[in-house]
Amino acid sequence: MTTPSIGSAASNARFEQMFPTLTSVEIARMGKFGEPRRYRDRERIVESGKPGAGMIVVLSGHVAITQRDGLGHVSPVVEYGPGQFLGEVGQLSGRASFVDAHAEGEVEAIVIAPARLRRLLTAEADLGERIMRALILRRVGLIQSGVGGPLLVGSLHMPDVMRLQSFLTRNAYPYHLLDPTVDAEAAGLVAAAPTALKGLPWVVMSDGTTLHNPTEAELARAMGMLAERPASALYDVAIVGAGPAGLATAVYACSEGLSAVVLDARAFGGQAGASARIENYFGFPTGISGQALVGRAFAQAQKFGAEVMIPCEVKRLDCSRADGLLALELEGGARVRARSVVIASGARYRRPSVADLQVYEGKGVWYWASPIEARFCAGQEVIIVGGGNSAGQAAVFLSGAAENVHVMVRGSGLAETMSQYLVDRIAAAPNIALHTRTQLTALEGSPETGLEKVRWRNEEAGLDHERDIRNVFLFIGAEPATAWLSDCGVELDKAGFVITGLPVNSSASPLETSVPGVFAVGDVRSGSVKRVGGAIGEGAQVVAALHGFLTGARQSTA
Numbered sequence: 001m002t003t004p005s006i007g008s009a010a011s012n013a014r015f016e017q018m019f020p021t022l023t024s025v026e027i028a029r030m031g032k033f034g035e036p037r038r039y040r041d042r043e044r045i046v047e048s049g050k051p052g053a054g055m056i057v058v059l060s061g062h063v064a065i066t067q068r069d070g071l072g073h074v075s076p077v078v079e080y081g082p083g084q085f086l087g088e089v090g091q092l093s094g095r096a097s098f099v100d101a102h103a104e105g106e107v108e109a110i111v112i113a114p115a116r117l118r119r120l121l122t123a124e125a126d127l128g129e130r131i132m133r134a135l136i137l138r139r140v141g142l143i144q145s146g147v148g149g150p151l152l153v154g155s156l157h158m159p160d161v162m163r164l165q166s167f168l169t170r171n172a173y174p175y176h177l178l179d180p181t182v183d184a185e186a187a188g189l190v191a192a193a194p195t196a197l198k199g200l201p202w203v204v205m206s207d208g209t210t211l212h213n214p215t216e217a218e219l220a221r222a223m224g225m226l227a228e229r230p231a232s233a234l235y236d237v238a239i240v241g242a243g244p245a246g247l248a249t250a251v252y253a254c255s256e257g258l259s260a261v262v263l264d265a266r267a268f269g270g271q272a273g274a275s276a277r278i279e280n281y282f283g284f285p286t287g288i289s290g291q292a293l294v295g296r297a298f299a300q301a302q303k304f305g306a307e308v309m310i311p312c313e314v315k316r317l318d319c320s321r322a323d324g325l326l327a328l329e330l331e332g333g334a335r336v337r338a339r340s341v342v343i344a345s346g347a348r349y350r351r352p353s354v355a356d357l358q359v360y361e362g363k364g365v366w367y368w369a370s371p372i373e374a375r376f377c378a379g380q381e382v383i384i385v386g387g388g389n390s391a392g393q394a395a396v397f398l399s400g401a402a403e404n405v406h407v408m409v410r411g412s413g414l415a416e417t418m419s420q421y422l423v424d425r426i427a428a429a430p431n432i433a434l435h436t437r438t439q440l441t442a443l444e445g446s447p448e449t450g451l452e453k454v455r456w457r458n459e460e461a462g463l464d465h466e467r468d469i470r471n472v473f474l475f476i477g478a479e480p481a482t483a484w485l486s487d488c489g490v491e492l493d494k495a496g497f498v499i500t501g502l503p504v505n506s507s508a509s510p511l512e513t514s515v516p517g518v519f520a521v522g523d524v525r526s527g528s529v530k531r532v533g534g535a536i537g538e539g540a541q542v543v544a545a546l547h548g549f550l551t552g553a554r555q556s557t558a
Helices: 006-011 026-029 115-122 125-145 159-170 184-192 194-199 216-223 243-253 270-274 291-302 371-377 389-399 420-426 532-557
Strands: 034-041 045-046 057-067 076-080 100-112 151-153 176-178 201-205 210-212 235-240 262-265 305-308 314-318 326-330 333-342 346-348 381-385 404-408 432-435 436-448 450-458 464-469 472-474 478-480 519-522
Touching: 026 057, 026 100, 026 125, 045 057, 100 115, 115 125, 115 291, 125 291, 151 159, 151 184, 159 216, 159 371, 176 184, 210 216, 235 243, 235 326, 235 532, 243 262, 243 270, 243 532, 262 333, 262 464, 270 291, 291 305, 326 478, 333 532, 371 389, 381 389, 381 464, 389 404, 389 420, 389 472, 404 436, 420 432
Parallel strands: 151 176, 235 262, 235 333, 262 305, 333 519, 381 404, 381 472, 404 432
Antiparallel strands: 034 100, 045 100, 057 076, 057 100, 151 201, 201 210, 314 326, 326 333, 346 478, 436 450, 450 464
C-alpha cells in the first residue's frame, strides 16, 4: 500500500507557485515579523497532529517533510532548502499540522507565529500575495493527493464512510480512504480485529489512535480542528453561521479592524458550499463551484484574523446583558461573549412528508450533490426534487454521471423559481426529464441496504409511478435555522425567518433585529433574496451597521 505524495506536484505547472524560493531582499522584509531559531540535526521541527509554531522560513540547511499514516508507514513528501518556507493555510490560525518536519543537518530559520504571519500578509502586499497563494495551493495539493489527515477504514459504500468523507471534504481537510474490500492491508487490519468489525468505519490518526465510527464532533476534537480559546475571550462581533453571508461579514469586519469569531455546527460554506457550479456569480464568467468560492472566502477570513469555530453548535442566544454583553451558549455549556451578534445561520432544505424518509438519509436520500454522491449515480437513474437554483445546479451536475435525471416539481414549470440559464441547460440536456405537478409518495428499502425503490404521483394526470431508484436528492425550499433564538426576544415572521429593519431606535439599521446589537444577514433574514450574491452583499453591508452600533455603545459607556 502506498500513499500519494504532494511531491507529485513537481509535474504541475503550479509547482513554482506552491514552493517558491524567496530572495534575500524578501527574506529581510519578513525578518521583522519573525524570530530567529536554530535546529539541531534530526530535530523535529513540526509534529503531525499538533499545532505548529507558525510559518518557518529556512535560511540555511534543509528540512525534510514526511507523512505518518497511523499504521506505521512513513512516506517522504517534500524537502525545503534555503529561501523556502514550511506551512500551509492552516498556519494562519495555528491549526494542527498534517505532516512531520525534521532538520537535515543544522538548520537556521525564521519562525513567524500565526498572528504575525497575518500581519505580514496584509503589510507586505506583493510578498503576501505570493505566500498566500502558496499556502492555499499546498492545502489543495494535500487534499488532492491524500497526504496528511486521518485514514478512513471502511467500505466506499458505507453511509458512515460517506458521512465522514463529506465532513472532511466540506471543511477542506485531507484524508485517505482504505477500503477493506479492495485493499489487502485494510482487509488484514479488519481480520485481525474481528470483535471490532461492527465498529467500521474506523478513523486512524497519525499517532495510531483509532476512533470507531466517530461523530463529526469527536473527529474534530481528535484532529485539533477547534483551537484553544480562553474563557475570557471577548469579540466585537460573534457571527453564527459560516455560509457566504457569515464569511463575508467576517472578511469585511476583520479587514476593518473588528475582532470576530465565526461559529458553525458542521462546515463552512453552508448550502452554497454544496453547489456543483455557480455560473451567475459576478466576476466568474466561466462559473465556479460553490466549494471553491467559499473556500477562498474561508481562507480570506482567516487571513484577516477571524477566529473560526467548526464544528460548534450554538444552543441559545443570551440577550440579558448581565455583564453588558451578549453571549452565545454552546453545546457542552461553554459561552462566547461579544459586543454584537450577526445571525447568519441560514436555512435548511425542508423534508417532504414521506414515510420513513429519515431511515434513508445518508443512505440514498441526500440534501446536497457533490462528487462524493455523484460517483454512486454513475449509469443509474436519479431523482431531484425541487425547482430552485440549487436543484437546477444539481441536475446539470449529476447529468454528467447518471444515465437519467428526473427533476420533479409541484408547480407547472421552472421559469418562476429558477434562473433562466439553468432552465435552458436542463431543457437542452438529453438525459434530464422534467416532471411537473409531481410529488414523491413513498420510499422503499431497508436501513441496512439503503434506498431501493421510489414511488411518485403526477397530480395533473392522476397517475402513480414506481421505479427502482437508489438515489433521491431533495432541494424543496428552506426552513430557517432559528430555533436557538426562541427565548431571546429576536422577532421572527410566521415562517420563522428573522425580521430586520424595525424601529428599535432612531438610528436602526435595515439589518438590525428587534434586539439592539443583534443583526441578521443572508437566507435567515426575512425578505432576503436567497441568492449567494445577495448573502455576500448583506454580509458586507452589515459591517457599517456594526461600526455604528459599537461606536454608539462605547460612547454611552464612556
